[in-house]
Amino acid sequence: MDAICVELQTTWHAEIPISAAMGTEVVSFTDDELVVRAGLEPNINVHGTAFAGSLYAICALTGWGMVWLKLREAGLDGHIVLAEGRIEYGRAVTGDIVCSCRFDPEVQGPGLAAFAKSPRTMLALSCTIDTRGKQAVRFEGIYAIRKR
Amino acid sequence: MDAICVELQTTWHAEIPISAAMGTEVVSFTDDELVVRAGLEPNINVHGTAFAGSLYAICALTGWGMVWLKLREAGLDGHIVLAEGRIEYGRAVTGDIVCSCRFDPEVQGPGLAAFAKSPRTMLALSCTIDTRGKQAVRFEGIYAIRKR
Numbered sequence: 001m002d003a004i005c006v007e008l009q010t011t012w013h014a015e016i017p018i019s020a021a022m023g024t025e026v027v028s029f030t031d032d033e034l035v036v037r038a039g040l041e042p043n044i045n046v047h048g049t050a051f052a053g054s055l056y057a058i059c060a061l062t063g064w065g066m067v068w069l070k071l072r073e074a075g076l077d078g079h080i081v082l083a084e085g086r087i088e089y090g091r092a093v094t095g096d097i098v099c100s101c102r103f104d105p106e107v108q109g110p111g112l113a114a115f116a117k118s119p120r121t122m123l124a125l126s127c128t129i130d131t132r133g134k135q136a137v138r139f140e141g142i143y144a145i146r147k148r
Numbered sequence: 149m150d151a152i153c154v155e156l157q158t159t160w161h162a163e164i165p166i167s168a169a170m171g172t173e174v175v176s177f178t179d180d181e182l183v184v185r186a187g188l189e190p191n192i193n194v195h196g197t198a199f200a201g202s203l204y205a206i207c208a209l210t211g212w213g214m215v216w217l218k219l220r221e222a223g224l225d226g227h228i229v230l231a232e233g234r235i236e237y238g239r240a241v242t243g244d245i246v247c248s249c250r251f252d253p254e255v256q257g258p259g260l261a262a263f264a265k266s267p268r269t270m271l272a273l274s275c276t277i278d279t280r281g282k283q284a285v286r287f288e289g290i291y292a293i294r295k296r
Contacts, residue, residue: 015194018202021169046163052230053205054166060201082200086234 004072005029008065019061022054029069032103036062039096050093059127059139060085062101066125067143070103070112078115078145083122087139093131101127120146152220153177156213167209170202177217180251184210187244198241207275207287208233210249214273215291218251218260226263226293231270235287241279249275268294 005026012019023042027035036058043054060082067080108123115121122144129137153174161168171190175183184206191202208230215228256271263269270292277285 011194016192016199017189018166018170018191018199021190022166041165042169043166044164046159047227047229051164051166051205052233053201053208056204056208056233057199057201060204079195081195081240082237084234084236085200085204086232088232089230092229 001026002029004069008068011068012061012065016061018057022057024058024061026065027098032105034062034066034069034101034103036065036099036101037096040093043097047092050097052087052089055089055093055097055129055137056085056087056139058097058099059087059101059129059137060141062099062127063125063139063141063143066101066103067123067145070108071115071145074112074116076115077148079148080143080145082141083144084142085139087137089137091131091134091136093129093136095131097129099127099129099137101125115145115147120144149174150177152217156216159216160209160213164209166205170205172206172209174213175246180253182210182214182217182249182251184213184247184249185244188241191245195240196242198245200235200237203237203241203245203277203285204233204235204287206245206247207235207249207277207285208289210247210275211273211287211289211291214249214251215271215293218256219263219293222260222264224263225296227296228291228293230289231292232290233287235285237285239279239282239284241277241284243279245277247275247277247285249273263293263295268292
């Protein structure tokens with residue numbers, strides 16, 4: 001795994017203890033796609049499937065991680081907070097939670113570029129979680145970023 | 149605390165281990181208002197405030213708990229899942245997380261009553277979390293309920 005992915009996961013586990021309790025791991029960051037995984041067991045619910053709150057939290061972290069990675073790539077430093085989130089649960093997640101977030105230069109690029117010249121910006125990002133080959137969860141988060 | 153609140157908290161901790169890791173506790177269920185609390189420490193984030201994912205998860209649990217309590221009161225048994233959630237973070241939560249969910253008989257009563265006669269229903273519920281006397285978080289969840 002890239003050193004930057006190790007640093008992201010280490011930051012999460014050290015500074016967001018619930019991310020460690022959920023077993024959140026960075027899988028990869030390739031071609032502007034960040035993939036994050038967590039086992040089902042620590043995130044199980046009363047139905048034996050993944051807890052809706054864990055699914056959301058993993059999406060929220062994945063989107064946050066994407067912003068953190070893209071700021072790093074751009075040589076920028078920012079304070080990143082989630083301002084708003086919405087999520088739809090289309091089907092139950094019955095195995096490991098694998099969350100994917102894609103950065104589209106045409107969609108999120110302008111907001112990121114604006115931050116180089118401005119004290120703050122907002123970035124909207126989507127994450128998805130599939131289960132047995134089908135989309136189970138779709139998350140949209142709006143992240144507020146400001147210079148430190 | 150009422151026996152029913154003890155049972156709700158015990159169910160969460162036994163069957164949703166991340167709810168125990170977050171330190172989620174039922175505070176009270178009085179006059180159709182459910183109050184749930186979790187300490188800041190297990191839910192802290194990189195900014196030293198409450199993690200957005202924990203705030204959402206605690207709201208999701210509180211809404212679920214409200215549906216569970218109201219089904220019990222009505223003598224009904226149902227399989228409760230969160231179908232959709234949205235949340236707005238207006239300000240950072242800097243202390244214990246105290247989440248409140250109110251059941252309004254005029255708003256949610258008809259959906260609950262319908263479930264007595266039908267195999268499934270949907271209930272929309274709101275939760276709020278205040279910090280230092282001001283609203284910090286507003287959550288809206290749509291819960292799908294079906295007979296077992």
